[in-house]
Amino acid sequence: xxxxxxxxxxxxxxxxxxxxxxxxxxxxxxxxxxxxxxxxxxxxxxxxxxxxxxxxxxxxxxxxxxxxxxxxxxxxxxxxxxxxxxxxxxxxxxxxxxxxxxxxxxxxxxxxxxxxxxxxxxxxxxxxxxxxxxxxxxxxxxxxxxx
Amino acid sequence: xxxxxxxxxxxxxxxxxxxxxxxxxxxxxxxxxxxxxxxxxxxxxxxxxxxxxxxxxxxxxxxxxxxxxxxxxxxxxxxxxxxxxxxxxxxxxxxxxxxxxxxx
Numbered sequence: 001x002x003x004x005x006x007x008x009x010x011x012x013x014x015x016x017x018x019x020x021x022x023x024x025x026x027x028x029x030x031x032x033x034x035x036x037x038x039x040x041x042x043x044x045x046x047x048x049x050x051x052x053x054x055x056x057x058x059x060x061x062x063x064x065x066x067x068x069x070x071x072x073x074x075x076x077x078x079x080x081x082x083x084x085x086x087x088x089x090x091x092x093x094x095x096x097x098x099x100x101x102x103x104x105x106x107x108x109x110x111x112x113x114x115x116x117x118x119x120x121x122x123x124x125x126x127x128x129x130x131x132x133x134x135x136x137x138x139x140x141x142x143x144x145x146x147x
Numbered sequence: 148x149x150x151x152x153x154x155x156x157x158x159x160x161x162x163x164x165x166x167x168x169x170x171x172x173x174x175x176x177x178x179x180x181x182x183x184x185x186x187x188x189x190x191x192x193x194x195x196x197x198x199x200x201x202x203x204x205x206x207x208x209x210x211x212x213x214x215x216x217x218x219x220x221x222x223x224x225x226x227x228x229x230x231x232x233x234x235x236x237x238x239x240x241x242x243x244x245x246x247x248x249x250x251x
Binding site: 016110 | 232233
């Protein structure tokens with residue numbers, strides 16, 4: 001088990017104006033790991049995808065609560081979990097397929113594919129009627145290793 | 148968003164953060180400008196895009212569809228590294244020409 005060195009909890013209503021705030025907040029929290037611009041961009045993108053999923057899919061007709069929990073684990077690992085208490089996902093493997101979307105044509109169906117390829121690990125758990133949790137980790141390369 | 152027309156080439160400069168919150172507005176602006184100028188080539192300039200998630204992919208797909216109806220094409224240029232990583236992950240090169248002059 002990796003040691004938690006720091007953490008933060010953030011709770012926001014599922015309003016689209018909070019997409020920008022939530023990814024920036026996670027990026028600010030991750031800053032002490034001294035990530036590169038690319039690592040920071042990857043993290044912000046993955047968070048943006050997960051939060052947007054909550055807004056568009058978990059709470060399609062209401063404003064619900066989104067909980068974002070970030071931890072810094074020993075070994076320079078950023079651990080992010082994004083949880084909603086929305087409608088849940090019936091068929092996870094289908095939802096995670098590239099280009100699959102139940103959203104309007106304003107959505108590309110690439111959200112999970114991007115989270116998966118931009119982060120070190122991705123785990124999604126969901127229960128219909130209960131909600132969904134997206135758990136992602138990203139190893140931040142140590143500054144010494146970078147230079 | 149500013150735009151200019153040279154012959155049948157319409158250039159639209161995208162700005163700021165392109166996410167789900169802004170996607171509808173960006174799509175609408177691009178759609179209106181294409182309808183107004185009926186270009187052969189629609190250039191989307193990403194120079195001033197500071198962040199983009201998969202919502203930007205949907206924006207490009209929509210522009211591609213509109214231009215395809217007009218027998219025209221979409222050209223993406225000046226894409227900074229972060230938006231490029233997202234566009235490339237989606238294989239955007241299959242539906243739009245890409246001109247990259249911003250160094251990675």
